Amino acid sequence: MLITSSGFRKTLTGLQSKIVGVYACSGDMRYAQLLFDKMSNPNVFALNWMISVIAFHGQYREAIGYFSLIGVSRRFPNEYTFSGVLKACVGSLDLNLGRGVHGMVCKMGFQCQVLVCNALVDMCCKCGEMNHARRVFDRMPSRDVVSWTSIISGYCHMGKANESIVLFERMKLLRKF
Numbered sequence: 001m002l003i004t005s006s007g008f009r010k011t012l013t014g015l016q017s018k019i020v021g022v023y024a025c026s027g028d029m030r031y032a033q034l035l036f037d038k039m040s041n042p043n044v045f046a047l048n049w050m051i052s053v054i055a056f057h058g059q060y061r062e063a064i065g066y067f068s069l070i071g072v073s074r075r076f077p078n079e080y081t082f083s084g085v086l087k088a089c090v091g092s093l094d095l096n097l098g099r100g101v102h103g104m105v106c107k108m109g110f111q112c113q114v115l116v117c118n119a120l121v122d123m124c125c126k127c128g129e130m131n132h133a134r135r136v137f138d139r140m141p142s143r144d145v146v147s148w149t150s151i152i153s154g155y156c157h158m159g160k161a162n163e164s165i166v167l168f169e170r171m172k173l174l175r176k177f
Contacts, residue, residue, distance in 0.1 A: 125154025
């Protein structure tokens with residue numbers, strides 16, 4: 001079997017991304033960051049690991065910093081990238097950045113992805129933007145239990161129990177639980 005140098009490079013980057021994920025998931029962020037920093041051209045999967053796990057550990061600004069590497073690396077984000085950075089926006093309570101990310105979501109055609117929409121609804125709810133959350137929710141082509149839970153919880157958190165009950169009953173009628 002003949003492996004060209006570009007094929008080897010792709011295989012090596014894929015392997016490095018997986019190892020970054022293993023270190024990140026095991027909580028060893030020092031080695032995950034060290035390996036990530038040594039990658040000559042990290043792919044979107046390595047970036048996603050860094051964004052998601054760093055945000056999970058409460059380092060929201062640092063996670064957002066990794067998101068900014070998407071443009072530098074000339075890699076295109078995917079639905080997991082947007083979901084991760086939107087969680088970082090919630091953690092840092094940066095609604096303006098979240099709005100900017102929402103604009104990117106729409107521009108890049110991810111506005112119909114359930115995972116991304118769920119993250120948008122969650123971000124808007126937690127930042128007190130219920131009207132915006134409801135618009136995103138209502139425009140979703142399909143919803144899962146996370147979608148329903150996010151919007152219902154958002155209304156409860158804002159003290160709008162009647163709206164929560166109406167949505168819960170609607171969810172039950174649609175058998176989406």
